[in-house]
Amino acid sequence: xxxxxxxxxxxxxxxxxxxxxxxxxxxxxxxxxxxxxxxxxxxxxxxxxxxxxxxxxxxxxxxxxxxxxxxxxxxxxxxxxxxxxxxxxxxxxxxxxxxxxxxxxxxxxxxxxxxxxxxxxxxxxxxxxxxxxxxxxxxxxxxxxxxxxxxxxxxxxxxxxxxxxxxxxxxxxxxxxxxxxxxxxxxxxxxxxxxxxxxxxxxxxxxxxxxxxxxxxxxxxxxxxxxxxxxxxxxxxxxxxxxxxxxxxxxxxxxxxxxxxxxxxxxxxxxxxxxxx
Amino acid sequence: xxxxxxxxxxxxxxxxxxxxxxxxxxxxxxxxxxxxxxxxxxxxxxxxxxxxxxxxxxxxxxxxxxxxxxxxxxxxxxxxxxxxxxxxxxxxxxxxxxxxxxxxxxxxxxxxxxxxxxxxxxxxxxxxxxxxxxxxxxxxxxxxxxxxxxxxxxxxxxxxxxxxxxxxxxxxxxxxxxxxxxxxxxxxxxxxxxxxxxxxxxxxxxxxxxxxxxxxxxxxxxxxxxxxxxxxxxxxxxxxxxxxxxxxxxxxxxxxxxxxxxxxxxxxxxxxxxxxxxxxxxxxxxxxxxxxxxxxxxxxxxxxxxxxxxx
Numbered sequence: 244x245x246x247x248x249x250x251x252x253x254x255x256x257x258x259x260x261x262x263x264x265x266x267x268x269x270x271x272x273x274x275x276x277x278x279x280x281x282x283x284x285x286x287x288x289x290x291x292x293x294x295x296x297x298x299x300x301x302x303x304x305x306x307x308x309x310x311x312x313x314x315x316x317x318x319x320x321x322x323x324x325x326x327x328x329x330x331x332x333x334x335x336x337x338x339x340x341x342x343x344x345x346x347x348x349x350x351x352x353x354x355x356x357x358x359x360x361x362x363x364x365x366x367x368x369x370x371x372x373x374x375x376x377x378x379x380x381x382x383x384x385x386x387x388x389x390x391x392x393x394x395x396x397x398x399x400x401x402x403x404x405x406x407x408x409x410x411x412x413x414x415x416x417x418x419x420x421x422x423x424x425x426x427x428x429x430x431x432x433x434x435x436x437x438x439x440x441x442x443x444x445x446x447x448x449x450x451x452x453x454x455x456x457x458x459x460x461x462x463x464x465x466x467x468x469x470x471x472x473x474x475x476x477x478x479x480x481x482x483x484x485x486x487x488x489x490x491x492x493x494x495x496x497x498x499x500x501x502x503x504x505x506x507x508x509x510x511x512x513x514x515x516x517x518x519x520x
Numbered sequence: 521x522x523x524x525x526x527x528x529x530x531x532x533x534x535x536x537x538x539x540x541x542x543x544x545x546x547x548x549x550x551x552x553x554x555x556x557x558x559x560x561x562x563x564x565x566x567x568x569x570x571x572x573x574x575x576x577x578x579x580x581x582x583x584x585x586x587x588x589x590x591x592x593x594x595x596x597x598x599x600x601x602x603x604x605x606x607x608x609x610x611x612x613x614x615x616x617x618x619x620x621x622x623x624x625x626x627x628x629x630x631x632x633x634x635x636x637x638x639x640x641x642x643x644x645x646x647x648x649x650x651x652x653x654x655x656x657x658x659x660x661x662x663x664x665x666x667x668x669x670x671x672x673x674x675x676x677x678x679x680x681x682x683x684x685x686x687x688x689x690x691x692x693x694x695x696x697x698x699x700x701x702x703x704x705x706x707x708x709x710x711x712x713x714x715x716x717x718x719x720x721x722x723x724x725x726x727x728x729x730x731x732x733x734x735x736x737x738x739x740x741x742x743x744x745x746x747x748x749x750x751x752x753x754x755x756x757x758x759x760x761x762x763x764x765x766x767x768x769x770x771x772x773x774x775x776x777x778x779x780x781x782x783x784x785x786x787x788x789x790x791x792x793x794x795x796x797x798x799x800x801x802x803x804x805x806x807x808x809x810x811x812x813x814x815x816x817x818x819x820x821x822x823x824x825x826x827x828x829x830x831x
Binding site: 250254255257258261262264265266267268269271272275283284285286287288290329330331333334336337341343345352356357361362363364365366367368369370371386387389390393397422447450451452453454457458468469472473475476482484487488491494495498499501502503506 | 547548550551552554555556558559562563564565566567569570571573578624627628631634636637638642643644645646647648649650651652653654655656657659660661662663664666668669670671674677704707708736758761762765767768771772786789790793794799802803805806807809810
């Protein structure tokens with residue numbers, strides 16, 4: 244298709260504007276994280292720190308138990324991702340391959356669960372976990388995260404399962420392979436990349452999650468990174484900007500790295516899930 | 521009894537097939553249960569429990585037994601002007617975020633669908649806000665909006681547009697300021713979804729229309745938009761729900777201030793439940809939120825879908 248030169252230039256200009264809008268807050272965060280206190284107090288802040296320093300990072304670790312929080316986040320996110328994928332994959336397989344009442348009900352739940360406000364669920368969950376003595380603990384949080392990650396995990400996995408032709412499995416069955424063998428040696432290898440992508444997505448969602456962690460974790464030593472980050476902001480909304488930026492920057496890195504890995508698969512999976520359902 | 525005879529009859533009719541199918545069914549249950557049980561216990565159950573709580577006087581840390589109080593919570597809620605003010609703000613926020621988010625994302629998706637250089641880089645960069653923890657997004661924009669050390673005021677000063685202001689604590693600026701952050705944070709996901717929709721739309725039709733001399737706008741209206749419409753509809757509906765239920769961003773940015781100007785319903789209900797311990801009352805708020813949002817969405821979707829049939 245031909246596009247005029249003027250139109251092309253306009254398109255590039257628009258693209259540039261978008262990129263600036265999307266990138267500048269992050270660049271400003273990085274810039275703030277490396278600025279010494281003196282520069283942060285100056286009335287004319289600059290984009291590039293004149294005297295870059297790591298002092299903010301040191302101070303951030305001194306002020307709040309960041310390492311502890313990162314370990315808690317890691318445990319919660321890993322636990323949630325592994326369990327979610329482990330239980331969602333078999334279910335997704337059934338939902339993709341069979342059109343039963345259950346499949347319809349499950350699809351309905353996936354949609355509805357996106358719509359109800361967490362506040363309606365969090366109070367009962369709070370009471371339930373309290374009775375199970377799992378409140379204020381990472382395992383309790385993992386339980387919540389697993390169920391919270393399930394709708395999207397199911398959605399993605401159903402798409403991936405549908406992408407594996409049922410004919411392949413039938414062919415294996417005709418050749419005398421047992422049901423289990425077909426699943427293990429035909430379906431599983433083809434599904435593996437999708438399962439990994441789903442797990443990583445669940446990992447990021449849990450790593451980033453704030454609301455449940457805020458309500459369910461009260462002891463400072465048990466809190467996850469997003470909750471600890473908010474402690475940098477004082478009651479009056481006043482914050483020590485440098486350490487705040489440094490800690491926020493560090494907390495983002497894992498998400499960015501993982502997201503970069505699965506970026507393509509996420510969009511592919513969403514599309515696959517969206518095509519038929 | 522009828523069920524039993526029915527099964528027996530079908531067994532008689534197809535003795536071989538049914539045995540196999542029944543084994544397969546048992547296998548299916550075995551595969552489904554590990555996910556089904558947590559869903560029932562930790563999602564469906566709490567949801568129903570939450571609805572039930574709305575009809576009780578449940579409070580945190582109370583020794584007296586919780587009692588059914590009928591619709592008393594809802595009657596109180598009806599006269600709770602603070603809640604309805606919060607609800608109004610929530611709607612303003614949800615519409616104010618969802619609409620620009622959709623338009624901007626559509627523009628970006630159309631650009632990324634073109635054969636432009638830097639497209640890959642742009643796609644990678646565009647996704648950054650999606651990957652970030654919401655808390656970090658909030659912190660980041662606090663740094664941008666900071667009255668002294670923030671880049672926004674500094675840029676305004678450089679451009680000679682005045683001294684800037686304290687965006688997040690100004691009564692008039694706080695809500696618009698947090699809306700901008702909401703738009704920014706949700707754009708990537710919307711863009712990616714719309715882009716996927718665009719790439720599914722028939723390319724040949726597009727080229728045929730171009731050959732026939734249809735301009736860019738006409739091609740968009742007659743070819744692109746009809747193909748994109750279902751995706752657009754779904755994504756705006758979901759965004760609207762998510763935005764209305766949003767919590768972390770505003771909690772970090774303003775915590776509902778100044779003077780409740782950005783107190784979204786979720787923040788309101790959170791405080792009611794976990795600061796004041798009014799579990800029953802907060803649950804009633806949750807119910808009202810679900811009900812109103814469902815109604816708005818039903819009207820939106822029915823209106824749009826029937827509009828689509830006319831076209």
